[in-house]
Amino acid sequence: xAKSILRDAKVFVNGVDLxxxxxxxTVPKKADEQDVTAMGAKSKETLLGxxxxxxxxxxxxDHEEGSVNRTLAPLQGSNTPFPIKVLHASGTVSKTNPGxxxxxxxxxxxxxxxxxxxxxxxxxxxxxxxxxxxxxxLTS
Amino acid sequence: MAQAKAAxxxxxxxxxxxxxxxxxERLTSNDFTDPNQEARLVESGAITPVTPAPASGDKKDKxxx
Numbered sequence: 001x002a003k004s005i006l007r008d009a010k011v012f013v014n015g016v017d018l019x020x021x022x023x024x025x026t027v028p029k030k031a032d033e034q035d036v037t038a039m040g041a042k043s044k045e046t047l048l049g050x051x052x053x054x055x056x057x058x059x060x061x062d063h064e065e066g067s068v069n070r071t072l073a074p075l076q077g078s079n080t081p082f083p084i085k086v087l088h089a090s091g092t093v094s095k096t097n098p099g100x101x102x103x104x105x106x107x108x109x110x111x112x113x114x115x116x117x118x119x120x121x122x123x124x125x126x127x128x129x130x131x132x133x134x135x136x137x138l139t140s
Numbered sequence: 141m142a143q144a145k146a147a148x149x150x151x152x153x154x155x156x157x158x159x160x161x162x163x164x165e166r167l168t169s170n171d172f173t174d175p176n177q178e179a180r181l182v183e184s185g186a187i188t189p190v191t192p193a194p195a196s197g198d199k200k201d202k203x204x205x
Contacts, residue, residue, distance in 0.1 A: 014177055014180055014181065015158055015159045015172070015173075015177060015181065016154070016156050016157070016158050016181070016184070016186055017156050017157040017158070017160075018156055020156075021156075064154065064155060064185075065153065065154050065184070065185025065186070066152075066153060066154015066155060066156050066158070066181075066184055066185045066186030066187070067154060067155060067156055070154070070183075070184040070185050070186070071156070071184045071186065073184075074180045074183050074184060075180065080176050082176070082177060082180065083173065083177075
């Protein structure tokens, strides 16, 4: 497998293709670590607990209709879930062009204005599962 | 017998594509996964409801009544 340069990742939030406003996308897969070390142990014993997946995106802010702010603002602070999907690159999803999806996501925190004079206006978002299966990898 | 509710039509009015449809293309309510998605997309201005043109002859029928 060749090394790759990420330059065509796709990000769909609630069905809206916001890819052309994405600076950075991260899909951390993790689980809680539970210390189950007991008497007599010579080293720490750890078990994995509940998964804690998310999809993290840094967007270049845009306040136009149907763009970043107008798409994200109605989603923040609501327990009504929405889908978010990320693809490694445009085109058909496959093992070599995987994607990740949270079918029922929520957006607990959103910063509509974040920047300083002279800098590009960006906003960092962390999409969390509202329950269900968490973040699924798509390979087909 | 209850009649099936007609699907609402929408036009993509934002610059960002919605469910694979580009600006100016159309969607119907059947394309959405749930009513909340539909409502949020309308709220965001990504899509705008399209009012169906009155069927030809409607006006004439009213006038003739």
